[in-house]
Amino acid sequence: MAENRTFHFEIEKSADQSRDNRVTTVRCHGRLLADNAGELKTAVKSLLAEGGRTVIDLSDVHFVDSSGLGAMVALKISAVNQGLCILEFVNMTPRVLELMRLTGLAKLMTASA
Numbered sequence: 001m002a003e004n005r006t007f008h009f010e011i012e013k014s015a016d017q018s019r020d021n022r023v024t025t026v027r028c029h030g031r032l033l034a035d036n037a038g039e040l041k042t043a044v045k046s047l048l049a050e051g052g053r054t055v056i057d058l059s060d061v062h063f064v065d066s067s068g069l070g071a072m073v074a075l076k077i078s079a080v081n082q083g084l085c086i087l088e089f090v091n092m093t094p095r096v097l098e099l100m101r102l103t104g105l106a107k108l109m110t111a112s113a
Contacts, residue, residue: 007036007061011043022052029060032068041071044087048075051084059091064099076108 007030014023024047032040047054056075064072072089079087089109092100100106 006030007032007040009040009043011047022050023055024050024052025055025057027057027060031063031065032061032071033063033065034067037065037067037071040068041075044075045078048079048082048085048087053086053088054079056087056089057091058089058093058096060093061096062093064096069099069103069105072109073105 007028009026009028012025012027014021016022026040026044026047028040044054044056056072076087076089079085092109097106100109
């Protein structure tokens with residue numbers, strides 16, 4: 001596996017794809033770094049445009065660098081600005097949650113918007 005592929009994700013869409021009931025889960029794995037943050041950002045932005053609820057599951061993300069953090073914040077801001085969707089970051093590992101607390105982003109990243 002190439003060094004920049006230390007992060008990967010799977011996208012799972014709910015069976016009910018009507019706008020009001022649509023739930024899309026993005027299960028992330030590995031280390032979210034500058035080399036791969038753009039890939040997640042591009043994929044999730046297209047999901048946000050579809051509306052509904054998008055859940056980013058971070059249960060298997062063990063490290064986030066500043067670019068990864070920036071991508072997460074940019075996605076949250078995009079979701080808030082669009083107003084057509086809900087974006088949630090769930091199941092943060094203790095290390096990632098501590099990063100959110102240290103940067104003052106815990107409330108923003110754990111709130112639905």
